[in-house]
Amino acid sequence: MLIEGHVEVHVNLGDGTSLRRALLHAPMGTYSDGQEHSISMIRSGRVVTVQVDETTPVEMKLGPSAESKTINVSSLYVGGIPKGEGTPMLKMRSSFHGCIRNLVFNMELLDFTSATDYEHADLDSCSLSERPKLAVYREDGELPPELQPLPSLELCAMERPPEYVPNAHQFGLAEGSHLLLPFNQLAVRKRLSVQLSIRTFASSGLVYYMAHQNQVDYAALQLHAGRLHFTFDLGKGRTKVSHPALLSDGQWHTVKTEYFKRRGFMTVDGQESPMVPTVGDATTLDVEGKLYLGGLPSEYRARNIGNITHSIPACLGEVTVNGQKLDTDSPVSAFAVTRCYAVAQEGTFFEGSGYAALVREGYKVRSDVNITLEFRTSSENGVLLGISSAKVDAIGLEIVDGKLLFHVNNGAGRITATYEPKAPSRLCDGRWHTLQANKSKHRVVLIVDGNAVRAESPHTQSTSADTNDPIYVGGYPADVKQNCLSSRTSFRGCVRRLTLTKGLHVQSFDLSTAFDLQGVFPHSCPGTES
Structure with missing residues (x-):
């Protein structure tokens, strides 16, 4: 629910004891600002995690009975509730005024045009445009220096909603x-x-x-x-x-x-x-x-x-x-x-709110590992891969502000190889990019589309990243710590041909075999290259 510009979430398993509420305040005062926002809600056992945009996730812990109970959904209402439906515990019964898109429920991207019933909703378009930010002029009619128009920047590729085969x-x-x-x-x-x-x-x-x-x-x-x-x-x-x-x-x-x-x-x-x-x-x-x-x-x-x-x-x-x-x-x-x-390509689609978890028993990086994958995205931020430990040892791959970062910590401090493309939008152009990240003792090499960058730890005796946690691809759960990732932003886009090599042992990963998949759709990537 959107109440006075803030997001309020209620979760109830129907047993009368497990009602939980969470209130998420907007950093700038209100979410009713005419701008586009994203929200995700993920349940894992007794823990329900809610996140708006890139703010800190909020967790709700359900009662002990929730461990064995499912939330049975007979009807899913979006934007409002018909008369006579719902529960008296809801604080807000007014219908939502605005636009909603990219609704994913239990790993399925829902098509509003196939709704069983709707009232006062335009299902295939959004008549609202984003509200422009207000500009305050000086007395002489000029914009203050901090609000002067910036030179036009290259933008990430425009993402088109996928079409489906009937x-x-x-x-x-x-x-x-x-x-x-x-x-x-x-x-x-x-x-x-x-x-x-x-x-x-x-x-x-x-x-x-x-x-x-x-x-x-x-x-x-x-x-x-x-x-x-x-x-x-x-x-x-x-x-x-x-x-x-x-x-x-x-x-x-x-x-x-x-x-x-x-x-x-x-x-x-x-x-x-x-x-x-x-x-x-x-x-x-x-x-x-x-x-x-x-x-x-x-x-x-x-x-x-x-x-x-x-x-x-x-x-x-x-x-x-x-x-x-x-x-x-x-x-x-x-x-x-x-x-x-x-229209589809080979690959796995990450819709931007989840992750794939591989190797439940934990992956041991140690002194050497070589990671290869291909990705395409229209976002300039997103986690690609992380492997961590209970201590500080870890490795991580992420896109931050259009740059690709490869972090390694062998226990003596993090080192980072940073690939910065010539054009800021180069990595979010919707095209496939190749990535190779190599750790060899205290040295790392990151190769993106054939361009290599290197980094080296001054602590040459510290050579092993003693990890024992699973491999997380495209993001990671809210209750999991990653010591070599600076962002919690889940990746939105497609990944294919993920391999991890140690010595002569090459391990190729099929993401459909992940022991935990959230917001990830293996074996099919929508659309063509932009």
Whole structure:
């Protein structure tokens, strides 16, 4: 709620004992200033953290019962509450007057134009412009020196809101990502025909799976080494159909898998594979009427289809079984699935309020490490990566005021290599940039787009950063301390090809395997380079 220019937050689990309030005051006196502001609210167990813009986050600790309770959301109202709804505990019932955009709820960017109901709201535009700052003139009509117009500066790239593909879903956001869709199991006993569209940059993953309860009869479509493999078993042995087309190109492809008259075959973009005769003398496919699309729930173990059971990092479009379109908007179950960007690139999208946490047991930097990644952003501030410890040892990568900083502390004080581009907006131009950060004992080298800067500690005997905390990418939780980061601003943009190398050991990180993801959307980056 916005009350007299300040933000007030209420959280209640519904048990009558866990109502918590937080009041966030604006540094300049009011948030009702006609300027754009950002707000984030993140719950982790009993702790709810609220932050407005880049001010210090405020924490609320819920009661002990909150540890095991979820906040069940049946209706989400934005900007106001209909008559008869809400709770008497709310201090403010007036509707919000202003503009709201980029609303992310439980990792999903919500589309206001798909609201189930709305009143007195313009869903696709903002009629308010930012209020200009007041200028005080002197008696002679001139501006005071401190308010003289500044020369025009290069600006960061303009960020355009992404567009989405109708009737398509992005999978692979986390382990167990899937949709479970019902279909007529009797219709597929003598003939099975599954058609769908797919777009992916990945080389492997499970596209779909159906099976009998005992998993003797089944059918599956898997991507391996960039090519599709259709396997099915009528109960007397596995039949495998492979297609030569490479799919890992980020383009849309239409795929059809068929079993009919003891033959299996597959079609990709109109190109048919050779027909493969079924193994054994069985003639019917006896499966449950459940199609697992995009992956399997974490607790489900598919026994007969090999190692490729992980969710496919892909967009999957309209799905039909024997010509009947399945309703992907009303699945029996769904997990870690979101909408598909109309235009996408390889990478992971950070929406600017969260982080990805990797290596739960802690990453040990010690004397040497080499970090590589690529990023693109339209913001001039943001945390890229941090690894810390309970003491002072740590390393950190961040963008601060358009400069890229690589900090290292081996325990004897922080050293920093700073890359300052010739143009202030160079790093926030919406284009991909390459980064390599190398720590070798007491020396560090930072290479950005081929330009190297160096730094060296005078304490040559201090060579090891004895870290034991997780790797945080794109930001870090409010209750986590980072000894080699000067900013708490979460990164907004895209990251790809993150690797950490120690000696001959190269470790590539898939951000969908993070043990904690907040405001991060793996395997798809919206839009093209500006």
